[in-house]
Amino acid sequence: MKNGGNMNKRDLKAKRIVIKIGTSSLLYPNTSRLNLRAIERLAFVLSDLKNQGKEVVLVSSGAIGVGMGRLGLNRRPETIPAQQAVASVGQGELLGIYEREFQHYGKSVAQMLLTRDVLVYPQSKKNVFNAFQELLQMNVIPIVNENDTVSVDELDHKTKFGDNDQLSAIVANLIDADLLIMLSDIDGFYSGNPMSNPSAELYHTVTSIDASIIQAAGGRGTKFGTGGMVTKLKAAKRILKNHQQMVLANGKNPRIIYNILAGEPVGTLFAPKEVVTKEGLA
């Protein structure tokens, strides 16, 4: 359903929330310079949600972008080993920034570097689940990124495999989150890529990922984003299959998370049909 349809408030009632933030929201467009205001606001909002008693997991991209900034590179390296090396430089700095920002609000963070196959191996699945449970019980905010030096699929974005978008859906599945909030540099999912098609319309609600929806997905917006809309739709597909919900919204100002949790019709809600129908949104 595109905007202009029913714009009722959403009933999200989320206690356990996964928030994914993309490189495009952490860096200024097409530079490797940090958007410090966005990061500071993100730390503020997530800390405040913790104070409200919510359980919060952050999935953050940005290792390659931050590493490029640190190494003074203005073009993303092309080879996988070079991307892996840059990611490992950037990941340390990225975590350092989060550590500093969250400490400001008295919150502890934990680094979790995962690969997307965690669900495939029962023992890994159990271990990762247990680690999340412990961290959440300890009131810590886990900060997840894909383990870039180990997992090459994401970095080789010529392949059809996933990335942090899908990893965030995998984490949401694993810990049975009530909601996945995906923050990007765009207001939601449109009927076409708004960067190349100015008349594309925003979808308010999507209940299934069919061929017409996939057709509307284009590539990344900035030179640092990886998957574009395709990987976000793959993530949404996982979420819908697991009867969970996801909101895709603009992370320019992370305070939008408050609007999302208040049920305001911002961004695009991906939710199973039965949920949407029950809420009278269809």
Ligand SMILES: Nc1ncnc2c1ncn2[C@@H]1O[C@H](COP(=O)(O)OP(=O)(O)O)[C@@H](O)[C@H]1O
């Ligand atoms: N149908 C679509 N609706 C919205 N954005 C789209 C669509 N198709 C392609 N895009 C592009 O996807 C980009 C977001 O993906 P990406 O650059 O990978 O960001 P991130 O770093 O947040 O993961 C947008 O800036 C936009 O240019």
Ligand SMILES: N[C@@H](CCC(=O)OP(=O)(O)O)C(=O)O
């Ligand atoms: N793991 C890599 C790439 C992550 C990724 O998926 O990027 P994005 O499309 O900005 O979410 C990094 O941290 O740079």
